[in-house]
Amino acid sequence: MIHLLKEVGRGKRGARDLTYEEALQAAEAILGLTATPAQIGAFFIAERIKMESVEELEAFVSVLRKHAARSDLPQGIDCAGPYDGRKSSFISTIATSFVLAAAGLPVTLHGSASLPPKWGMTLADVFAAMGISDPSLSRELCLEAARQTGVLYAHAETWCPPLAKLRPIREELGMRTVLNTAEKFADYGHSPFLTFGVYHNTVFDRLGRLIMNLGYERALIIQGSEGSDELYIHRPTRTYRIEHGEASLQIIDPESFGLDTPLPEVDWTPAEQAAVTGQVLQGKGNMAFMYQVLLNAAVRLHLADRVQSVEEGLYTGKALLESGKPRELYEKWQAVLKNQPLTV
Template sequence: MIHLLKEVGRGKRGARDLSYEEAIQAAESILGLQASPAQIGAFLMAERIKMESVEELQAFVKTARKAAHRHPMQGGIDCAAPYDGRKSSFIASIATAFILAAAGLPVTLHGAAALPPKWGVTLSDVFMSAGIHAKALQRDSCIQAAEKTGVLYVHAEEWCPPLKQLRPIREELGMRTVLNTVEKLIDYSSSPFLSFGVFHNTVFDRMTRLMEQLGYQQSMIIQGSEGSDELYIHRPTRTCRMEHGQAVLQMIDPEAFGLDTPVPEREWSAPLQAETTDAVLRGEADMAFIHQVLLNGGVRLHLAGRVLSIEEGIYTCKAVLESGEPYKLYTTWLKMLKKEPQAV
C-alpha cells in the first residue's frame, strides 16, 4: 500500500493516476482493511486532491461489488443519490419509486445512516420515521418486500460490510472521498438502468466514461437537488444521458411540460419527509411536490425505454398516481417491513 500511496500523494504536480491494476490493489487493501487507518485516510485525501481517474473509480467499484451481497432480481432502475442525505429539499425518489413500480418498472433505492460532508436526512431516517424499525431493514426482509411491491431498499452497510467498517475513518475525515462515488455504483440488484446524482457538472465527462465501462444499458447523470438524481421542479436541471455509447447533454425544463412550480420553504426533518411522501402518494400534498414526483417519474420511465417521450412518461405517472395503486404498494411495503424483527 505504501508504494501506491506515494504515487498518488506526491502533491498536486507530482501525483499520478494509478493504472487499473494498481487501483485494484489499492481498493483491495482499503476495502479489505489490509491497510492501516492512517494509510487509508491518507490515500482517500490524496485521491481527493488529485481527483480520481476513470480507471481508479472503475477499480474501486469492481472491488466493492465483489465485497457486496448482490441480488439480481429486479431488472429495473437503480436510483443513486448521495448517502450524506438532504437538508433543504424534498426527497422525491421514495414516492417516485412506488409510482414507477405501479407502472411496471422495478426500482432499487439504497443508502445508509448520515455521512459527511452534509450529514443530512437519509432514506433510512425517513423510513424509520414512517414506522420501520432499523433492524427490519435486513436483506431478507427487504428482498421479500421488493418481490411483493417492486421496490427494493438496500441498507448499504449491511449489504456491503466494508462500507460499515470504513465509516469511522470517513466520519473522522469529515469530507467527500472516492467512496462517496463508489457506494452509489455497487448496483445491488443488477439494474440495467441508472439515474446518478452529482453536485457539479464538471464531473460529467468522467462519469459518462465510467458509466460506459460499467455496462449499463441506459444511464443518466443528473445535477439535481443537493447533488441528488432528482430534477428540480422550479428551474431547469442539467443532465447527461448515455445513449449507445454517446453522451447527450440535455437541460430538462419543467416549464416545457407545464410543471414549473414554486417550491414552498420547509425545514426538512425525517418526519416531515415521511409525511410529505405519504401525502404525495395520496394525491394530497402541495402541488410542487406532486409535480416534482411526476417529472422525475416521467424522466425515469423514458430512460428505461418504457415510454417514447418524457411527456408521455409524465402523463403515465399521473394516471398511475390517480389510480391509487402506488399508495397501496407503499402501504403494503411499509406493513411488511414494520413487522417486529425476530429475536436471534
C-alpha cells in the first residue's frame, strides 16, 4: 500500500492517477482491510485532493461488487441516491419505486445510515420512522419483500460488510471519499438500468465514461435535489443520458409537461417524509409532491423502455396511482419487512 500512496500523495502537481491494476491493489487492500487505518485515511485524502480517475473508480466498484451480496431477482432499475442523505427536500424515490413496481419494472433501492459530508436524512431513517429498523432487515427478508412487491431495499453495510467496517474511518475524516461514488454502483440487483444522482454537472463526462465501462444498458445521471437522482418539479433539471455507448445532455423541464409547481416549505423529518410518501400513494396531499413522483416515474419508465415517451409514462403513472396498486404494494412491502401479516 505504501508504494501506491507515494504515487497518489505527491501533492496536486506531483500526484498521478493509478493504473487500473494498481487501483485494484489499493481497493483490495482497503476493502479487504489489509491496509492500516492510517494508510486508508491517507489514501482517501490523497484521492480527494487529486480527484479519482475513471479507471480508479472502476477498480473500486469492481472490488466492492466482489465483496457484496447481489441478488438474482428479475432485473430492473437501480435508483442510486446520496448515501449522505437529504436535509431540505422530499425523498420522492420511495413513492416513485412503488409506481414503477406497479408498472412491472422492478426497483432496487440502497443506502445506509447517514454519512459525511452532509449527514442528512437517509432511506434508512425514513424506513425506521415507518417501523422498519435496519438491524431486523436481513437479506432474506428484503429479498422476500422484493419477490412479493418488486421493490428491493439493500442496506449497504449489511449487503457489503466492508462498508460497515470502514464507517469509523469515514466518520473521522468527515468528508467525501472515493467510496461515496463507488458504493452507489454496487448494483445489488444486477440492474440493466440506472439513475444516478450528482451535485455538480462537472462530473457528467467522467461518470458517463464509467457507466459505459460498467456495461449498463441505459442510465441517466441526474443533477437533482441535494445531489439526488430525483428530478425537480419547480424548475428544469440537468441530466446526462447514456445509451448505446453514447452520452447526451438533456434538460428535463416540468413546465413542458404542465407539471411546473411551486414547492411548499416543509420542516422535513423522517416521520414527515414517511407521512408524505403515504399521502402520495393514497392520491392525497400537496400536488407538488404528487407531480414529482409522477414525473420521476415517467422518466424512469421511458429510460427502461416500458413506455414510448415521458408523456405516456405520466398517463401510465397517473392511472396506476388511481387504481391503488402502488399503495397496495407499499403496504405489502412494509408488512413483509416488519414480518407482520398483511391486514385486508
